[in-house]
Amino acid sequence: MHKSNPFYALVATQTLSLIGSRMTSIGVGIWVFTETGKTAPLLLTSFFNELPGMLAGSLAGVIVDRWDRRWVMILSDLGQAVGSVLLMISFLSGNFEVWHLYAVALLQGSFSIFQSPAERAATTMLVPEEGRERANAIKETSFPLAGIVAPVFTGFLYASIGIAGIIFIDLLTFVVAVIFLWFIHIPHPETSAVGLESQGGFWQEARGALQFVTRRRALFLFMLATAFINFLLNGPLDLTLPYLILLTNSEKVAGSIIGVTSLGAFAGASLIAIWGGTRPRMKTILVGWIVTGIMFLFFGVLRTPVPIGMTLFVLFFNLPLVQAVYISVLQVKSPPDLQGRIFALNDQLSLIGSTMSFLLTGFLVDRVVNPAIGTTAWVFFESLLGNGPGAGIGLVEVITGLIILLTTLLLLSSAEIRDLEARLPDYEPSSTTPGI
Numbered sequence: 001m002h003k004s005n006p007f008y009a010l011v012a013t014q015t016l017s018l019i020g021s022r023m024t025s026i027g028v029g030i031w032v033f034t035e036t037g038k039t040a041p042l043l044l045t046s047f048f049n050e051l052p053g054m055l056a057g058s059l060a061g062v063i064v065d066r067w068d069r070r071w072v073m074i075l076s077d078l079g080q081a082v083g084s085v086l087l088m089i090s091f092l093s094g095n096f097e098v099w100h101l102y103a104v105a106l107l108q109g110s111f112s113i114f115q116s117p118a119e120r121a122a123t124t125m126l127v128p129e130e131g132r133e134r135a136n137a138i139k140e141t142s143f144p145l146a147g148i149v150a151p152v153f154t155g156f157l158y159a160s161i162g163i164a165g166i167i168f169i170d171l172l173t174f175v176v177a178v179i180f181l182w183f184i185h186i187p188h189p190e191t192s193a194v195g196l197e198s199q200g201g202f203w204q205e206a207r208g209a210l211q212f213v214t215r216r217r218a219l220f221l222f223m224l225a226t227a228f229i230n231f232l233l234n235g236p237l238d239l240t241l242p243y244l245i246l247l248t249n250s251e252k253v254a255g256s257i258i259g260v261t262s263l264g265a266f267a268g269a270s271l272i273a274i275w276g277g278t279r280p281r282m283k284t285i286l287v288g289w290i291v292t293g294i295m296f297l298f299f300g301v302l303r304t305p306v307p308i309g310m311t312l313f314v315l316f317f318n319l320p321l322v323q324a325v326y327i328s329v330l331q332v333k334s335p336p337d338l339q340g341r342i343f344a345l346n347d348q349l350s351l352i353g354s355t356m357s358f359l360l361t362g363f364l365v366d367r368v369v370n371p372a373i374g375t376t377a378w379v380f381f382e383s384l385l386g387n388g389p390g391a392g393i394g395l396v397e398v399i400t401g402l403i404i405l406l407t408t409l410l411l412l413s414s415a416e417i418r419d420l421e422a423r424l425p426d427y428e429p430s431s432t433t434p435g436i
Contacts, residue, residue: 064340235361
């Protein structure tokens with residue numbers, strides 16, 4: 001197996017594991033809500049799962065760069081599998097309590113922070129530069145594919161095998177992923193001059209990635225801009241389902257439109273996997289952000305299901321496409337032996353931004369925007385958004401689109417960012433990577 005490029009099989013087995021994890025998440029959500037009638041435990045579960053990445057995500061990158069990345073992914077999968085075993089035992093014993101769910105989420109979150117940096121850094125070693133967009137896009141298809149497949153399988157199987165059976169299927173997918181990782185070979189990156197400079201203790205190596213990006217001002221500003229765009233996206237996108245229910249007054253219609261978003265994301269990732277993107281890559285990213293901003297404007301003002309569904313299809317079509325190209329830029333511009341730390345830093349910025357976005361968006365909708373509907377201040381927005389159900393969330397979506405557009409135009413006006421690829425040289429390894 002090690003003589004051929006294992007990238008495709010690596011993505012396939014990790015996608016299978018992701019589908020299993022999503023099935024468990026959905027199954028646990030069904031069980032908890034059915035038994036308790038509360039949504040707070042599910043939100044707190046997400047919080048505990050993301051907490052390790054928020055607090056120490058960038059530190060995980062040191063481990064990714066120090067160790068064999070294959071072993072990092074194996075241990076990450078095994079650690080998450082242990083959490084699933086503990087959860088299954090809790091359910092089978094009949095002694096399940098909600099705090100068990102929080103503890104497992106914290107445990108699995110502590111291991112999962114290694115997965116993404118290790119996979120992206122491994123991609124650099126398995127795929128040459130000209131194939132990175134396709135490789136990253138193939139990886140991006142995992143999330144919408146799991147979003148399409150996992151709910152169907154869980155809904156079909158839950159009634160017959162219960163939550164313990166769903167978790168057992170999740171464990172089988174972990175086993176498949178670990179067995180494959182056991183047998184493959186991922187080349188270890190050569191030590192770069194920057195890597196040598198940062199060698200030393202744990203904290204010195206952790207600072208190495210931060211020093212690398214901060215010394216390259218354009219790259220650092222680009223990472224911060226991307227984190228800011230992600231901050232703008234997460235909270236408003238998290239309002240999609242309740243917003244659609246308010247607009248359509250139908251859970252069935254809202255659910256169907258949500259399904260369209262997964263199809264859009266899968267189609268967008270598939271397109272870049274086939275197409276390979278343009279050069280310079282920044283053109284794709286900046287144009288993509290402009291399209292994203294425009295779709296948010298439409299999403300905020302439209303009121304009928306078909307146009308909303310078309311808008312969300314384009315919006316979610318665009319997101320994985322841009323993400324795949326963005327990851328390619330980081331892979332091309334940074335030494336492979338630092339990429340575990342660089343991607344871990346990137347992930348931590350994203351998690352901090354998403355958490356702040358959730359908190360801020362909820363506060364704005366509940367405490368500021370919705371109470372303003374029908375007041376004299378709302379007169380300025382009534383002609384565009386009306387004052388019916390969902391009007392407040394619509395304003396949040398419109399403001400989000402405007403800020404994204406303004407941010408992107410500012411980035412376009414900066415030659416430092418716009419011409420980043422020409423101004424900042426690619427990292428050139430002394431050895432070649434196998435083809436894809």
